[in-house]
Amino acid sequence: MSDAPRDGALSPEATERWLDRLFRSEAPRLARYLRSAVNNQDEVHDLVQETFVKLVASPPPARPQTPQAYLLGVARHVLWRRRNRAPLWAKAVHVPIDEANDLAVAPEQEWMIDAADFMRRYETALAELPELTREVFRLSRQEDLTYSQISERLGITVRAVELQMLKAIRYLDHRVNSDD
Template identity: 25%
Template sequence: MATIKNSSMCDEKTYELFFKTHSKVFRNYIYYKCGDIQQAEDIVQDTFIKLWKNCAKVALKKAKSYMFTLANNAFLNQVAHKKVVLEYQKTIMRQQTNESPEFILEEKEFLLKLNKAIADLPEKQRVVFLLSRIDKKKYREISELLGISIKAVEKRMSQALDTLRKKISNI
């Protein structure tokens, strides 16, 4: 590289020498990150194309760090894209398996009956039930909040669950 220090990245011989000197290093860098040699080679090829397109803007001294940045960003973009694709696939799978009109209607009816059953619980049972199941409080925390023993919390929770089972079992 010493012979081309004053050359421009837009010079074909300089670019070719830079490619031959550094392409394997960039490929290995991305390969170590992703574990897929084909993906690493694709990313490196794309980054060298970007380098060529922007050769006038990139100084030879900065080309190596520019390429590492481009390659890393391209890899991160692919990872982010894969996450989006996977989320979309999960959403589609959920919609295909659960979203029949009958299912939606039954689910809404069940939620209405469940909410009514919870609302119909005696206040002391309802408070314990909601603190436990909605606020995710432990029995010890509930007993401290309400100023009652843990055994009283357990009893109220047991009664609330029994009542809900009876009201919802016929749904």
């Protein structure tokens, strides 16, 4: 098969005829070689086809002078890739397609579940605060009052409001964001 097309020297029709002759003469030889490394006959045919696809996909200057040797090298590379990817395929989890729809959770649904869980932890932690601390926090965050306004309304100093807010924020942060 030394009449290999190179550098676009042959027309597309001539290249197609050359590939057809090459496939007919070399595919059985490649299949025998690949069968010695692979047990599954169907996979052997896939690997032979992949080898020829790589030959066709190579740019014209890379078309070999001796296509038989080149095909054998490509087949070795295809086998090498198959062996190195096999552990990844073995780890893949296969789910029957009729069960796949039941497993998926839409991102919005997951976000809403997380948000509801966060709010539940927040409400629980807020209820656990001492009454004065909870009221200072509520006036600041829910009614948007300044520390001065809170101190006047509750009859405590601005410094006491600051300390109660610090206490509330630290406690809420710990309870809402902890993993327990």
